[in-house]
Amino acid sequence: MTIQNNLSSRAAENLAGSNVMLEGVIKANANKFDFNENRDGIINLGVAENQLMTAELREIFSKVDTADTKLFGYGESPSGSRLLRSHFANNIFNRYFKPYESVLGEQMVLTAGCSATVDNFTFCVCDPGDGILITTPFYGGFNTDIMAKSKARVIEVHLDGVSPFGLEQIQLMQDAVDNARSEGTRVRAFVLSNPHNPLGRMFAREVIIAFLRFASKNQIHILFDEIYALSVFDYALTGLAKEEQPDSNPFISVLSIPNIEQYCEKELVHVAYGMSKDFCLNGFRCGVLLSPWNTELLDAMRSIAVFTWMSSTTEAMLTKLLSDPIVIEDFTKTNQARLAESYTYTVKTLRDHEIPFKPAQGGHFIWIDLRKFIPSHLISSAQAGERSAEHLVWRAMLKEGVYVNLGEAFSERLVGFFRLSFSVPVPMLELGLKRMITACQRASLSDAEA
Structure with missing residues (x-):
C-alpha cells in the first residue's frame, strides 16, 4: 500500500502537482540573507514582501500589550x-x-x-x-x-x-x-x-x-x-x-x-x-x-x-x-515614497544593463525580460515554449544567492520573463540586483552540456 492510498483523492491530487513558485520560496526562506548574521544567504527578490517599514511597525506595535489576558x-x-x-x-x-x-x-x-x-x-x-x-x-x-x-x-x-x-x-x-x-x-x-x-x-x-x-x-x-x-x-x-x-x-x-x-x-x-x-x-x-x-x-x-x-x-x-487615521496617512505616504525610491534604483540598474522591463505604477514588483540571457543552444526550445532555459537562469540566480520569481509561476507562456520584487531597503536591493545580473551573465555562457 502506497502512502497515497491512505489519503483522500483531493490530497493525492495536490501531492501529484508541482508548484515551482513554492519551491523557490522554501529555498529562499530556509537560508535568508542578513547583513549581520548571514551575508551568504539568499536575498529574496521574488516574494512580494515589503521590508521598507519595519521600524515604523515596531514603534506602532510596541504600544500593544500582547500579554493582555483578554487575548488568551x-x-x-x-x-x-x-x-x-x-x-x-x-x-x-x-x-x-x-x-x-x-x-x-x-x-x-x-x-x-x-x-x-x-x-x-x-x-x-x-x-x-x-x-x-x-x-x-x-x-x-x-x-x-x-x-x-x-x-x-x-x-x-x-x-x-x-x-x-x-x-x-x-x-x-x-x-x-x-x-x-x-x-x-x-x-x-x-x-x-x-x-x-x-x-x-x-x-x-x-x-x-x-x-x-x-x-x-x-x-x-x-x-x-x-x-x-x-x-x-x-x-x-x-x-x-x-x-x-x-x-x-x-x-x-x-x-x-x-x-x-x-x-x-x-x-x-x-x-x-x-x-x-x-x-x-x-x-x-x-x-x-x-x-x-x-x-x-x-x-x-x-x-x-x-x-x-x-x-x-x-x-x-x-x-x-x-x-488612527493620521497614523495610517503618515504610514502610507512614507511607504509610497520608499517604494518609489527602490523602484527608481531598480529602473536605473536595469537600464544600465540594457534589461527590458514593463514600467510599474504600484505594487512591490516589476516585470522584467531576461530572454537575452538564454544560452544560444536553448533559444529555439525556449521560443517553442519549453521552460528549461527559464529554469536554468532561475537556478543560476538561486546559486548566486538571490531569488527572483520566474514567469512560469504566473502562467506566462513566453519563456524568459521574471517578476522582480524591489520592496527591500536599497543596500539589500543593490546587492541582490548585482547577484542577479552576475547569475544571468553566467547562465548565458552555459554550453550545451551545462
Missing part, C-alpha cells in the same frame, strides 16, 4: 470583531477607495490572510470542477487558492500580445467562457488584480466597466483583488523612472463606480483586500472579503470562517494600527 481566549467572532471591521470600513475603504456608497463593517468577512479569503470565496461560489476565469500573466498563488481545497478550476485566458489593460481582451475572455461551457465546465467567477500582479499597473475606468458588463452578460461573480491599492507610487517618481512611465491610469476601485447596477448586478461584485501588502504585514495573516450587496455570500463565508479565524493577538495589533 477566543476573539469576538471568527469573521472579525465589529471594531476591526469598522476600522477597515471607515479608515481604509471609505477614506482611500472613494466608494460611491459608504462601506459598512457588516459588509465584510475577515480571514487569516487574503489566500484564505480567495479560498473561502471559491468554496462558497464553486462546486468541484467549476471554473474561475483569469487572464495571464496572473498572481500564481491564485492557482493554489482556487484549486487546492475547493477543487475548482482556473481557466487561463492567454492574451498572446493583446493588452491586459485594453478592451480587446474582452472577446478573448468571452471565447474562453464559451469554450469552457461547450466542454461542460460551469464558469462561476472572474478574478483580477487591480493594481495588477505581476505587471504593476492599473485599469482605466472604461475597462473596469467592460469587466462588469462581461460578468453580467455571463452571470458570473467578479472578484477584484485590490490588495495593492495603497502601494501606488508613480506620483512620487523622479528622473529616468518618471520618464519611463507611459500614460498612467490612477487607481480606481470598483467601489467608486457610480450606479454600478447600470453595468452589472451588484450582488455579483466583490472586493478582496488584506494587510500583507499595503501595511507590510505578510506574517500577520489578515484578509478581507468585502461584498456590499450580497448578504447570502457573506453568510456563506461566515459559516466557514471558524477555519480561518485570526488570532486574538493579531486582531488586537491590527485594531491598534487601523484605529
Whole structure:
C-alpha cells in the first residue's frame, strides 16, 4: 500500500502537482540573507514582501500589550470583531477607495490572510470542477487558492500580445467562457488584480466597466483583488523612472463606480483586500472579503470562517494600527515614497544593463525580460515554449544567492520573463540586483552540456 492510498483523492491530487513558485520560496526562506548574521544567504527578490517599514511597525506595535489576558481566549467572532471591521470600513475603504456608497463593517468577512479569503470565496461560489476565469500573466498563488481545497478550476485566458489593460481582451475572455461551457465546465467567477500582479499597473475606468458588463452578460461573480491599492507610487517618481512611465491610469476601485447596477448586478461584485501588502504585514495573516450587496455570500463565508479565524493577538495589533487615521496617512505616504525610491534604483540598474522591463505604477514588483540571457543552444526550445532555459537562469540566480520569481509561476507562456520584487531597503536591493545580473551573465555562457 502506497502512502497515497491512505489519503483522500483531493490530497493525492495536490501531492501529484508541482508548484515551482513554492519551491523557490522554501529555498529562499530556509537560508535568508542578513547583513549581520548571514551575508551568504539568499536575498529574496521574488516574494512580494515589503521590508521598507519595519521600524515604523515596531514603534506602532510596541504600544500593544500582547500579554493582555483578554487575548488568551477566543476573539469576538471568527469573521472579525465589529471594531476591526469598522476600522477597515471607515479608515481604509471609505477614506482611500472613494466608494460611491459608504462601506459598512457588516459588509465584510475577515480571514487569516487574503489566500484564505480567495479560498473561502471559491468554496462558497464553486462546486468541484467549476471554473474561475483569469487572464495571464496572473498572481500564481491564485492557482493554489482556487484549486487546492475547493477543487475548482482556473481557466487561463492567454492574451498572446493583446493588452491586459485594453478592451480587446474582452472577446478573448468571452471565447474562453464559451469554450469552457461547450466542454461542460460551469464558469462561476472572474478574478483580477487591480493594481495588477505581476505587471504593476492599473485599469482605466472604461475597462473596469467592460469587466462588469462581461460578468453580467455571463452571470458570473467578479472578484477584484485590490490588495495593492495603497502601494501606488508613480506620483512620487523622479528622473529616468518618471520618464519611463507611459500614460498612467490612477487607481480606481470598483467601489467608486457610480450606479454600478447600470453595468452589472451588484450582488455579483466583490472586493478582496488584506494587510500583507499595503501595511507590510505578510506574517500577520489578515484578509478581507468585502461584498456590499450580497448578504447570502457573506453568510456563506461566515459559516466557514471558524477555519480561518485570526488570532486574538493579531486582531488586537491590527485594531491598534487601523484605529488612527493620521497614523495610517503618515504610514502610507512614507511607504509610497520608499517604494518609489527602490523602484527608481531598480529602473536605473536595469537600464544600465540594457534589461527590458514593463514600467510599474504600484505594487512591490516589476516585470522584467531576461530572454537575452538564454544560452544560444536553448533559444529555439525556449521560443517553442519549453521552460528549461527559464529554469536554468532561475537556478543560476538561486546559486548566486538571490531569488527572483520566474514567469512560469504566473502562467506566462513566453519563456524568459521574471517578476522582480524591489520592496527591500536599497543596500539589500543593490546587492541582490548585482547577484542577479552576475547569475544571468553566467547562465548565458552555459554550453550545451551545462
